[in-house]
Structures are given as C-alpha cells and as structure tokens.
Amino acid sequence: MKQDAIRDKVAVTGVGCCPFGENWTKSASDMIVDAAYEAYADAGIVDPGRQIDAVFTGSIYSMRGPHECSDALKLFGKPVTMVSNYCATGTDALRCGVMSIVAGLYDTVLVVGYDKPKDRGVAGPSVMLDRVRDLPQTPASWFAMCAATYFEKYGAGREDMAKIAVKNHHNGTLAPNSFLKREISVDDVLSARMIAWPFGLYDACAQTDGAAVAVLTRAELASPDAIRVKGVTVIAGPNPQKEPGNDFLSWKPTTWAAEQVYAQAGISDPATQIDVAQLHDCFTLTELLSYEDIGFIEKGSAKEHISDGRFELGGALPVNTDGGLKAFGHPTGATGVRMIYENVQQLRGTAGARQVAAPELALSHNIGGHPTACGIAILGRA
C-alpha cells in the first residue's frame, strides 16, 4: 500500500443528511433526494448532471441496486456503482469515491449511503431460519459474544455499557436530524427488557430509515479551506465465531483498519491527535471495545475512561457527538456517510450545541457483520 496516496488529495466539499427515523411517509428515493440536494447546495453544485462525474452508493436492504439512486437523482449517462459491506457499507462507498479521484479518473463524485429498513414490517433485524447452522443469526447475539469474556477478564459490566447509552442519548438531543431526542438514565438502561444478554433494549441502537450524501472533489479544484480526506480504508476480518484462537476480547478488523488508516493519515498517536470521533455503536459494547481496538486507550481500561467522562462532549476525546447509531439512528448503508456529515460539521465549526473545541482531525468508524468488516475514515482541516 502506498501510504500517502490518499492524504489531502480529496476534499469533502458538501454534505447532506435527511432526518433519520421511522420515515413512514418517505421512500428511499425521497430521502436520497433530500440528502443529495442539501449536499449539492453545500458544495455549490447547481448542475449535477454536468458537475458530477460518477456516483458511489451503498445500501444493504435495497433490492433495486444502483438504479434506485441514479433514478432518484436522474443522474444518467455516468457510472453508478452500489457497494455492500455490512455496516461498513457507507464508509466503503466513500472509499470507492476517494480512490476514483485519487486515481485521476474523476474530478467530482457523489457518495450516497441510504437504507429503508422500516418498510419491511419488522422492528429489528429479521429472524433468519433459512438454514440450520449458526442460529440465531442476529447482530445482537453476534456482538454480545465478546461480553462474557471481556467482563470476566476486565471486570466491566452492564453499568459501564449503560453510561455509553446515556451519553449518546444526550448527544442525540443536540443533533437536529437525530431520531431519538430524549435523555435517559443508567437505571433506564439497566431495567429495559433483554434483547441478547448483556444487551437490553437501550444497549441496542435504533434501526431507522435514512440517507446521507457527501460530495467529493479533487483537492486542487476545491476551496483552500475545504475539509480534506486524510485516509480511508475498509478491512475484512475472519468470522470471530469460527476463528481459531479468538479470545473474544477485541474485534481484529478495527485494529487492522486503524493501523492502516493511521499510516495513511500520518498519525502516530491517535489518542492525542484525534480530536473528535464517531465510533460504531450498534450496541453499547461495540463502542466500548472500539475505544480500545482503535487505539484511543489501553485494552481493558474502557471502564475507567468511561467513568472519567473522556468520551463525553466536554471530554478529552468526544465520541458520537451527534448521538451515534444509538440516538441518531442506524440506516445501515447511510451510517458511514452520516458520520462524515457530522465530522465535516465539527471540523468546520458549525456543529452548534455539539461543537467540539477547534478540532483538526476527526475519525469515523464502522464495524459490521459477525463482525467481519471494519471501515475507518479520517478527515481533517486543510
């Protein structure tokens, strides 16, 4: 890998995000249009048919493929690609867009992440019974598999995870487009009904509809102060359930992706250099383990740092400033791009009540599958 191939070559010139939630009255196309036209306006795109060279879209629930996006935006006569990579889908769509510009192929591309799970008629993931092996097939039971082992080794428990849900709910109250805008208490989290031990209802993120869009432009064509992409990668990992020797104390794809993206961005000490981060919090434990796996803190120390408030809005390294998957909502394919939306606002200093003090570098992270895929993107000020 050519480590500096990406750094500062691509600018994020516009971002858009529709309100996430149970968008009963909006179709996937409606949400894509809302998010894209916000991003167009932000990037100063007035003639998308001419100004956009290619589209990279990501969704895991879409049955219509890339045409759903090109048809919604009437972007025809140009390449439109759909990416699917579990919860890393949005970040992978971004990566494809970044690579296409770095390769010299295009000047301006559109990255569209979206999903519409609420049209399926089930509140959470579907119960899969199309096989006999590896059941139950639910994200909650996949991600919960690190709990018993981690709790036993490091002495953390449900209370530590609960504080993450409380933090993210608070941050969600400050984000205009978030789904859940309600403060909760640690007791609320601990007394909620069980989903998959140790996850109760409030340990799980809110599955919602949503779309988020980013406009990427070759850096030399963008304004000098446009936000730059410092690095982006997506890494595949083994299925932790059958990986020989797996200790169920961390998720390797995050560690591997972090190592690669820090090299791309020239970051040697993420704990101090990263100023704000959006970490994948599909479940509270996912965020907890990711603090460690991504190199913000030592393995096993999350409990102390959660207790010290390090990752709260006023803390040393605020995480999930817009409420995260937990409160902003989780339309799977949109989530990685929604994090770009938040990080661009943070870096521009336009995040309002959620604004972190003068950030220079912002990180976004997704991990999905069993988990078997991790995407990380780092943006920075020019």
Added chain:
Amino acid sequence: MPGILSFGAYVPPTRLGFALMSGGAPGDGGPERAVAWSDEDSVTMAVAAAINCLRGFERASVDALFFASTTQPFAEKQAAALIAKALDLRRDLRTSDFAGTLRAGSDALSAACDAVAAGSVGNVLLIASDCRLAPPGSALERNFGDGAAAFLIGAPGAIASIEGSYAFSEEIVDLWRAAGDTFVHSWEERFVVQQGYSAGICEAVKGLLTRLDADASDFAKFAIAAPDARSHKAAAHALGLSEASLVAPCFGQLGSAGVAFAPLLLVSALEAAQPGERLLLANYGDGGAAHAFVVNDHIQKLAPRRGLAWHLAKRRAVPRYEHYLRARELTAREFPEGAGPGLSATVHFREREDEISFLAQRCKACGALQFPAQRICESCFAKDAFSRVRLSDKSGAVVSYTLDYFFPTPVPPTIVSVVEVEGARVHLQLVDAQPDEIHPGFPVEFSFRRIHSKGGRPNYYWKAVPRARERG
C-alpha cells in the same frame, strides 16, 4: 448364535409432572413422565441412544441400521438413512424403517437376528425410538413417555445371545393414528387392555415358552411392554410371574415409551444382568412378540454405559404445563410453525457432512482442526488438503456465550455459544442447561437436534449440551 453386543438408551431429561396436567403446582417428587422437548423427536433420540450404544465400538463395524418407531418424522423419506448419516456410518449400509405398530421393535429385532444368522450382515444397529403425542388432558397423556433404546446385534462376542423368538399377528383396532392425525386414538379402555394388550402379551410369552420348552421360572427377568402400570401388573399376574422377576416398568418416571418401551426395560435388565441368567422381552401391538436371551460372560467386559438408570437420574421438571404445550406445538399460533419456504434442499445435500454428520476437517499441512469444511486452511492457507474428523462424539468447552431473548423457542432465552473442540470453533445453541450456570470454560458435549420446521419438514443440526459428569 446372534446376540446383543452392546446397548444404549436415551430418555429426554425433561419431565412433565402429573400434577401439572391437572392444573396443580409443579413440585418435585410426584409421578411424572419423560417428554421430548421441542428440539427432539424419534430421530434425535435414536441418534443419542445409538451414540451411547456404540461407545467403544468402531462405527465402521455396523453393516445395517434398522430403525423402529411409530413416529418417524417423515411419511415418505427414510428415517434410518438420516440417522445413519448423523451417526457417520458407512455408506455401504443396509437401512430400513420398521413402523406402524408398537411391536415394530420386535419385528426389527427378528429381522436383525435372521440377517445375522443368515450371514448376510455382520452387525446390525437396531434402534427403537418413539415420541407419541396424546390428546392434552387424556389418560394417554399421563401414561405415554418418550425415549429410545439401541442395540448392536451381531454374533461373536455377544453379551446376551438370542435363544429364540415368537410372534403372532392379529387384526384389531385398539390404538391407532390415521394418516394426518396428530394424536394417538384409543378405543374403549377395557377393550384395549383386555383384547389389545393382555391377550397380545400373554399369547406371545406363552408361545415363546412353549417353543423353547421352558417355564417362566427359568427366566430371571421379564421386560414386558405395557400401556400403564395396572395393566402391566395384571398381565404379569395372568402369566404367573413373580414380582421380583419383573423389570420395573418405571411408570411415574418414564411412561410407556411406545416402540422403545420394552427395549428400554431390556436395557435396564442388561445393566444388572449376571452371566447365565435368562431374560425375556415381550411386546404387543396388532398381535404380539416375545424374545428370549441368555446372558453371556462377555457382559462383564462391556464398559458401563448410559442406560435407563443413568437417564432416569438426569431430570429437569417442566415448570408449567403451557411450556409443554408450546414445546409440542399444541398452542395456537399466528402462522403455522413450518410456514415459509424452508431450507434449500440443495444446500442441505451439499452440506450434509457438516450439518448432519458433524464432521470438521483437519488440515494435513498444519494440523489445525476447523469447522465447517472450507477450501483454504484458516491457519496456513493450504488448499484442499484436509481429512474429515467427527465432532459428535468429542467434547468441548464454551469459549463465550450470550442469551438470545428473541429467537423462537418455547421458553426464551436461547443460550448461544461458541464452543472450542480441539482447536476448532463451532457456533452452537446450548440446551438442557440453565442460563445462570453457563460461563466461559463450561464443558459441553453434542446432541443431534431438530432446529426448526421451516418448509413444513424437520430440519436437523447439532447443539451443545452440558458434558455429563459420568461418561458412562
């Protein structure tokens, strides 16, 4: 002379107290019956009994598998072939299902003895298993029980030789289940007991004694099938058998386990048998059948195994009658349990070595054990260089687990575990355990179970169960 080389049993640990059936509190200690849980049926119990029977014997030594049951899960599609695959038996195997009557086990035993005596096969694995469903609230519901017994039938090295058999056929509609019926039906109880049961047992036993020119007092133990405790006692009295010569029929513990009942009582007799003793097994159903055995010195060399006593001691009381109804799919549901397109039969066929035989693979290059089969070694990248290793008779330990409260099961949560077996990692549901006893390192063994009924047919795979302290 053909005989029994080995035996094994399986009785589901779940017990339904009679008190629950009449609306009372669970409370331990009262009369109860064994009930197969939602993930068990005649096939899964047969596999468990056979594994117990074959402990210490080469599976490749089995030349034929005879399966006897009135509750084969398929009307068309052989159960014996499925059981043979789950047991990882040889491919050049004779398989047959014996069905339709409570004496199907006797029919299978006679066929096995004839085949061995004729020299057409060496060893026959004979499994009797039943899981009959009675109408809720009926007397049958109290008297039925579920279970399975397995015997390896062969010639040299028999622990008990078969001296002779006697069978007769009768046309009678006493107990029946028409095609498509859910429950076993019964004609008037006194008619059933007198003409269906007692007449069948007595004629079979007397016929055998006459054929052998023997007297009842020549036999140490009688394993006599019966629909209920009272009828059992009455038949023994009619035959002039002493109380001490009867294998305890275990009503109030096991229940009348259909085709498997007399075979389970024979297992019980063999567990305590001494060389030189003679044993008699009697079955009824559309007539009757009886078999006489003489115990050989070899019985002292057979390692202790999981028989009837072992299983009766291992029990878990059902706390609510409604749980039983849910487990047996007797409660109203929004959609039929089997609704939906079901599994791809193509995938099932392609993955039968993994999912039914539960074979892992060992890398010939680095030695790592992995599950399921895959083309490239997860540890060393070697390609297509593996030998298959059967996991079903190994044991393992829980690496980690969770409790899933949403997966459909009669009584949530479902315990979901990742289990390590000699370095291989397998994702399995863990059953027959309480959630609060599970921890990383929890020792388990494996049990063939019915996973769901999507597509309107049973779909099977393996689950983890607590490793029994006594290996048997």
